[in-house]
Amino acid sequence: MPVEKYLGVPLHRPKVAFFEFTACEGCQLQILNNEATLLDFLSLLEVVTFREAMKERSDDYEIAFVEGSITRADEARRLKVIRSKAKILVAMGSCACFGGVNQLKNRFNNLAWVKEQVYGTFPIETEEARPLEDVVPVDLKIYGCPVKKEEVEKIVTNLVLGKSVNHPKYPVCMECMANDNICLYKLGEPCLGPVTRAGCDAWCPGSRRGCWGCRGPADAANVDQIISIMDEHKFSAETIIDRLECFGGFREFAEALKKKTATSKTKKKRAGK
Amino acid sequence: MNISCNIKINHVSRVEGHGNIHIKIKGGKVMEAQWEVVETPRFFEAMLVGKQWDNAPWICGRICGICSIGHTLASIRAVENAFGIVPSEQTRKLRLLLKHMETLQSHILHLYFLAAPDFLNTGSVFPLIKSHPDVVARAARIKLVANDACDIIGGRRIHPTRTVVGGFTMLPDKCMLETLKRRLEDAMTDLHRTAELFRSFPVPDFMRETEFVSLRGNGEYPFIGGDLVSTDGVRRKEQDYEKMTNEYTVDRSTAKWARLSRDSFAVGSLARLNNNFAFLHPAARELSESFGLRPVNHNPFMNNIAQLVECVHVTLDSITMISEFLDAEWDEPRQAVKHKKGKGVAAVEVPRGILYHSYEFDRAGKIVRCDCVIPTGQNHANIQHDLRELAAQSASMGRKDAEIELLAEMLVRSYDPCISCSVH
Numbered sequence: 001m002p003v004e005k006y007l008g009v010p011l012h013r014p015k016v017a018f019f020e021f022t023a024c025e026g027c028q029l030q031i032l033n034n035e036a037t038l039l040d041f042l043s044l045l046e047v048v049t050f051r052e053a054m055k056e057r058s059d060d061y062e063i064a065f066v067e068g069s070i071t072r073a074d075e076a077r078r079l080k081v082i083r084s085k086a087k088i089l090v091a092m093g094s095c096a097c098f099g100g101v102n103q104l105k106n107r108f109n110n111l112a113w114v115k116e117q118v119y120g121t122f123p124i125e126t127e128e129a130r131p132l133e134d135v136v137p138v139d140l141k142i143y144g145c146p147v148k149k150e151e152v153e154k155i156v157t158n159l160v161l162g163k164s165v166n167h168p169k170y171p172v173c174m175e176c177m178a179n180d181n182i183c184l185y186k187l188g189e190p191c192l193g194p195v196t197r198a199g200c201d202a203w204c205p206g207s208r209r210g211c212w213g214c215r216g217p218a219d220a221a222n223v224d225q226i227i228s229i230m231d232e233h234k235f236s237a238e239t240i241i242d243r244l245e246c247f248g249g250f251r252e253f254a255e256a257l258k259k260k261t262a263t264s265k266t267k268k269k270r271a272g273k
Numbered sequence: 274m275n276i277s278c279n280i281k282i283n284h285v286s287r288v289e290g291h292g293n294i295h296i297k298i299k300g301g302k303v304m305e306a307q308w309e310v311v312e313t314p315r316f317f318e319a320m321l322v323g324k325q326w327d328n329a330p331w332i333c334g335r336i337c338g339i340c341s342i343g344h345t346l347a348s349i350r351a352v353e354n355a356f357g358i359v360p361s362e363q364t365r366k367l368r369l370l371l372k373h374m375e376t377l378q379s380h381i382l383h384l385y386f387l388a389a390p391d392f393l394n395t396g397s398v399f400p401l402i403k404s405h406p407d408v409v410a411r412a413a414r415i416k417l418v419a420n421d422a423c424d425i426i427g428g429r430r431i432h433p434t435r436t437v438v439g440g441f442t443m444l445p446d447k448c449m450l451e452t453l454k455r456r457l458e459d460a461m462t463d464l465h466r467t468a469e470l471f472r473s474f475p476v477p478d479f480m481r482e483t484e485f486v487s488l489r490g491n492g493e494y495p496f497i498g499g500d501l502v503s504t505d506g507v508r509r510k511e512q513d514y515e516k517m518t519n520e521y522t523v524d525r526s527t528a529k530w531a532r533l534s535r536d537s538f539a540v541g542s543l544a545r546l547n548n549n550f551a552f553l554h555p556a557a558r559e560l561s562e563s564f565g566l567r568p569v570n571h572n573p574f575m576n577n578i579a580q581l582v583e584c585v586h587v588t589l590d591s592i593t594m595i596s597e598f599l600d601a602e603w604d605e606p607r608q609a610v611k612h613k614k615g616k617g618v619a620a621v622e623v624p625r626g627i628l629y630h631s632y633e634f635d636r637a638g639k640i641v642r643c644d645c646v647i648p649t650g651q652n653h654a655n656i657q658h659d660l661r662e663l664a665a666q667s668a669s670m671g672r673k674d675a676e677i678e679l680l681a682e683m684l685v686r687s688y689d690p691c692i693s694c695s696v697h
Contacts, residue, residue: 024336025339026431028338029338032382035416035417053287053397054286054390055287055390057286108319117316117322119314126316207442209435209442212331242324
């Protein structure tokens with residue numbers, strides 16, 4: 001087992017493997033996108049499997065970083081094998097944590113139509129997109145679409161040093177205020193910053209793009225209140241639903257709002273009659 | 274004579290996504306030479322149906338982790354074409370600069386991290402950290418400047434935040450652009466060293482006559498929008514892309530394949546270069562010629578060199594564009610958007626070739642139909658035909674199994690396939 005020193009203390013370099021299921025592979029790419037600190041980062045780990053970057057493969061690993069959601073039976077089988085080999089299984093990115101944009105196809109509740117829309121009569125296999133934890137127990141989640149490299153580095157360093165990993169409990173809004181960003185609502189843009197889990201340093205709002213909730217809800221997020229805030233700012237229910245359902249973290253809230261809107265529409269129609 | 278071999282490579286490494294190679298030779302005859310695409314489909318074209326127009330670039334950018342900027346820009350252009358929006362000159366140039374920087378980071382990623390290990394006899398870039406530290410440091414340096422540029426202009430390197438229909442949510446800081454320009458000037462030295470490195474690699478001697486499809490340059494090397502062209506003499510308008518791609522399904526692939534005048538065609542750096550050589554920056558053209566790369570080149574392995582040539586082109590072009598930005602005052606970052614019923618098509622050259630996005634909107638601005646045709650999807654059939662030819666040549670030359678296996682993988686890698694993208 002390779003051992004190097006960190007601050008004079010011998011350090012155990014864990015064997016790690018990277019895997020991907022239904023995804024764009026952007027989160028894995030973020031690992032390679034750490035150019036400035038890539039070499040330091042890699043010195044903490046012994047990468048034994050990383051198909052996107054290396055030919056060698058090994059089944060002997062302690063930590064598995066898994067990107068993507070599960071959308072086919074063979075993926076669920078592969079994931080179970082990975083789970084049986086890894087001491088720590090990390091779900092990396094929105095697809096792995098919540099289903100990500102892939103779960104948008106679930107909203108039709110009609111896989112036959114979804115398949116037909118893209119492939120016509122060509123036979124194609126797919127299931128409802130599921131996050132990893134619907135298939136196997138997940139030890140740790142790294143949120144984001146994409147994951148933020150600084151956060152990945154921090155989490156991985158803590159893992160290697162045996163420190164606990166804690167996600168911020170507060171919402172993106174706090175980071176936005178700390179960064180003195182202009183509030184998106186003042187610019188007339190919808191934003192889920194008040195309810196989405198922080199840790200991205202208000203990545204999108206910092207670029208004057210409203211938050212779409214890719215990191216899922218913060219602890220004790222008051223989603224009902226964000227819905228009424230959006231409503232006060234005259235954003236349509238549709239606009240709110242688009243954001244709430246985009247990455248899967250707020251799925252229940254999106255569903256509830258959809259039901260509510262549907263009932264109020266019927267009521268209005270009836271009243272109109 | 275290679276009497277027999279049975280090569281099966283499941284999930285080829287150092288490519289984006291999941292593809293398998295199967296080559297079976299018996300008694301010197303190729304029994305099978307198959308390129309299989311086993312990636313799980315994501316159904317972007319279905320998931321967008323019923324969504325408001327502003328979802329399209331935000332969601333479709335996520336088709337790809339490597340060329341998310343290209344997808345976002347293609348999606349934006351398709352929406353703008355549908356709504357009759359013409360971007361301002363500032364927006365047009367800033368998008369092109371952003372596009373250039375994505376091209377640079379993507380090509381460098383491919384050249385150093387995915388392709389080079391084959392020539393340096395390692396399985397990945399990781400052993401090179403110890404054996405060739407200068408090479409790895411150089412790759413990281415060029416990639417870093419390109420990625421930083423994407424952050425400065427697009428808000429972030431993957432799934433950009435500032436790019437919207439109508440323009441940008443905010444403009445880059447001029448001080449940062451100035452630093453970027455200096456760093457790009459420095460990167461030219463690194464690119465020349467990259468050229469020296471690739472000059473020391475033997476390019477496999479292989480040729481198969483191929484039709485190459487790309488945008489057609491109109492005064493400049495093309496990246497965003499314009500007419501479509503092929504080396505077999507086909508020319509079409511952007512909105513007639515379906516006549517250029519003719520997609521069809523194949524049993525062993527979850528991605529759709531494409532064809533034009535022949536059984537297959539190729540897109541990508543080599544296709545762009547083959548069709549638009551005259552529009553390359555003179556220094557890039559000179560570099561190309563020094564590698565013996567002139568149109569029409571039919572060796573797919575030369576795609577690596579074409580990528581290198583494009584790195585030089587986009588870097589020099591970016592330096593010029595940044596100088597122009599620094600000399601001018603910023604205009605408004607974005608224009609107002611008014612949706613309307615209609616159809617919009619966009620063709621954009623992303624690192625791996627020509628990409629099409631097409632949407633149809635109803636009166637309320639909701640997406641009724643969505644179609645995306647991915648460069649790697651267009652290349653699958655050509656990879657298949659090249660693979661068969663490579664297997665046949667290998668059999669007649671009596672190549673050893675390990676050699677055939679490596680060449681087959683190198684062939685696939687030379688296309689720099691983005692397989693999950695092709696099975697969007």
